[in-house]
Amino acid sequence: MAKKKLKRSRSGQDLKQRKVDALEARNRMNQQLMQMVQGLRNKQDQAPYQYELPQIMPGVIPEGQQSAIAMDCACSGIASWVNQNPQFYGGFLGYPVLAQMTQSSDYRAVPETTAGEMVREWGKVKVVGDGDDELSDRIQRLEKRLKELGIRDLIRQLIETEMIFGRAQLFINLKGQEAESNLPLLLKANHIKKGDLIGFKLVEPMWTTPSLYNSTDPMADDFYQPSKWYVLGKEYHSDRLLTLVMRPVPDLLKPAYNFSGISMLQLMQPYVERWQRTVDAVSDLIHAFSLTGLKTDLSDILAGDDTASSTILRTELFNLYRNNLNTLLVDKEAEEFFQINTPLTTLDALVRQAQEQMAGPSHTPLVKLLGITPSGLNANSDGEIRVYNDYISSQQEAHLRPIIETILRVVQLDLFGEINESVVFEFNSLHQLNDEQRANVNKTKAETAVMLTSGNLVSTEEARDTLAKDETGDYSGIDAEDVPDWEGLNSENPESETDHAA
Structure with a gap:
């Protein structure tokens, strides 16, 4: 009797010990899990910030000078706050990456299409109000001079460069002002004389960086607007560089973007990567949409003995004569042929949808960007084209007009030594009648x-x-x-x- 009680007592103690051991094991697992989560959090906190100062090309900043980047000490704090949430864009990609993207037709399509559309119908120089014969002759000379300078093609290149890198600039090249490059350019007769204009030169943004700007007075007109730029070791006043930024970033991010805007290629990157990944997946699927197999005796291979060569030989023979012109022979008792085909009926719709999404960031109709016409009864793209033309016209007025007006003023001073305020530039309508x-x-x-x-x-x-x-x-x-x-x-x-x- 005493032995039974002792036995029950030991079994009860064993049960309690097992419960204690199980509880301790669970606590250890919870501690390990918490350590793992904390480790992941620490790893994320210690990850390099994506919003950081851009890398300036060698030679842009003069030797012994520093780039004038305000808030550089706060960039890490800004980055840690901005990078808390998932996002498409992790910061400025860098000029080498953007330049490499231009080698892909998927990325080049939008800058080339948009730049071509913005100068497709171009415009004309005209006189506001009633003109006379003298102004008529002046208009003809201005039109001729603008054509000689290749302004239309320069504007097209300016837009394309801006959409690729986020910023583009036109340098006003004047005679005898090389030593005054860091001084303001006054659009007056005593500053630009007849025959002084040499031409205009496109400057890509990797060769420039701000050297001076106001970062202390948000109420000033030049707040976070560079007044001077370094261009390969030489300082130029902003009046001499006509700057185009069509998608500016907030002041908070301007230092990280070298005072440029967001590149259209950067906006397109998520959509293009999805498209390319989809196309590759569909291509691989089409290449191997059919899985062919042969059920046979694998005992010799699984046994690992020397007889495995017979099965390997059988497999090689099967692959060697596997096509539609040969006859497949299988062992009736020991082998069975099977084939599994992946359905391809909806792949074209998936590919088309992935491709069409690439037109979203640029607001470009598919018929303009990809040459895809609407399908269906009485389907046409007239409505989309009209909306797109309105969008392009708004971009012309917002971004191109200030630059073209400055060019027109400089050309007037170069030709006539004075500026006539009644002479203006007018964009032609993008919607042309047949x-x-x-x-x-x-x-x-x-x-x-x-x-x-x-x-x-x-x-x-x-x-x-x-x-x-x-x-x-x-x-x-x-x-x-x-x-x-x-x-x-x-x-x-x-x-x-x-x-x-x-």
Whole structure:
């Protein structure tokens, strides 16, 4: 009896000990798990910050000088705060990476398309208000000079470079001002004389970095706007560099982007990588969409003896004669042939969707960017094209007009020694009518003019003046006051009187 009680007592103690051991083991596991989580957190905290100062190309900053980057001591703190949450963009990619991206047609498509569209119809120099013969001659000379300087192609390259790197600049090259490069450029006759303009030069952003700017007064106009730049060891005033930044970053991130904007290639990177990954996966899937197998005796291979060579020989024989022109022979009792095919019916839709997403960051219609036309009954891209044209027009006015107006002022000083404020540049409409549409519009205008003059609502001179001022019509520029004398013409040529009356 005593032995049974002792035995039950020991079993109870063993059970309690097991519970204690299990509890200790669970506590150890919880401690290990907490240590693992804490280690991961520490690793993330100690990870290098992605928002850091850009690496400036050698030779840009003069020897013994430093780049004027404000808030450089706060960049690590900014980065630790910004990088807390997942994001598409981990900071400035760097000029070498962006330059390497341009070797891919997937990345180049958007900058080339957008730059081409923004100068596709270009524009013209015109006079605001009533002009005279002197201004008409001046307009012709300005148009000729702009064509000689290749301004249209320079603007196209400027836009393309900005979309690739986030910033692009045009240098105003003037005679005899090499020693004054760090001084402001005044658009006045006593500062730019006739014949001083040599031309304009495109400068890519990897060769420049700010040397001076205001970082203390947010109310000032030049706050975080560089007033001077280092260009390969030489200092230039910002007046001499026409800077284009179409997608600026907040002041908080400007030092990390070398005072550039976000590159369009950087905005496209997530979408292009998804597209390329999808295409590669589909290509691999198509390449091996069918899995072919042979069920046979593998006992000799699994046994590991010398007879495994017979199975290997059988496999090689199977692969050697495996095509549609040969006959497959299998052992009826010991072997079985099987094939598993992956369905490919929806791959085209997946590829198309991944490709279409690349057009999102640039607001470019698929028919413009990729040449993909809408499918379906009565489907067309007219609405998308009109919306895109409106977007391009807004970009022209917001980003190109200030640069072109400055160029026009410099060219006026170079040609005439003065600036006429009534001479302006106007972008042509991106939506152009075809011949049939233009003919219908002109017909409607002519019928309207006839109705107004026959109803004595306007005079013939007023109708001619309207036709002369209509730059889209075929009679633009005619002399409104030189009204033909039909009565005199008919008296000299009586045979045409009946035709004129008709």
